[in-house]
């Protein structure tokens with residue numbers, strides 16, 4: 001296994017976390033807690049007016065998923081259920097914002113690529129890497145995601161065409177590990193057509209919004225803190241500026257998805273795993289303005 005943290009303490013802690021992951025995974029299976037239940041997931045549907053969007057893109061549907069952390073709480077069975085939930089939304093495009101794995105890659109590679117390959121967007125499945133993907137070896141993870149039919153958007157641009165008009169999907173590689181190259185992305189982006197940025201770390205919004213080129217940034221990374229307390233919110237907001245949900249940053253909308261999986265602590269309280277489905281609206285859209293999902297901070301729920 002290739003790891004990017006080459007310090008001795010880094011390698012030892014990754015090895016320990018891998019052992020913990022494998023042991024917890026076996027325990028989950030033994031206890032029969034590895035099964036998919038649709039009610040565990042929150043499908044959040046948001047209609048979003050996009051300035052300069054051509055009418056040919058009115059109603060364009062983007063399903064946003066993040067932080068699968070395959071091999072921890074997300075098992076092969078859960079991933080297949082997640083893919084079914086996404087496919088049911090009939091998205092034009094699926095956007096993934098990183099952390100497909102946690103501390104083990106070889107044992108979950110086949111389940112992950114096979115699961116993702118079942119996604120059925122009309123146009124494309126695009127994505128960027130997160131910090132965990134790099135820790136486990138970016139080359140290997142890229143290979144797995146490639147087998148899952150993902151278009152690599154790390155410091156790259158992918159353009160969708162409708163009747164000659166353009167909608168751009170752009171992405172940066174992981175910001176925490178200083179792999180992001182926004183200049184390269186801006187250079188590659190055509191001058192016209194709305195552009196959506198994918199960045200694993202949500203606080204990159206301050207940088208991407210300052211460029212003035214993006215209408216929307218999609219991110220993950222925070223998992224929403226995995227815990228949201230009534231009246232207090234997520235404790236992760238102490239460390240992160242944009243920990244979950246929607247924000248306006250200059251002229252850009254920042255959306256932070258709560259993720260699908262969990263990290264070391266396989267627990268979520270009041271902060272269910274999320275699939276977000278955006279319906280893009282052109283001016284004079286025929287699609288009604290809508291923000292819907294299970295209400296936050298209402299009924300405490302422990303996974």
Ligand SMILES: [Fe+2]
Nearest residue numbers: 067099130221
């Ligand atoms: Fe993550």
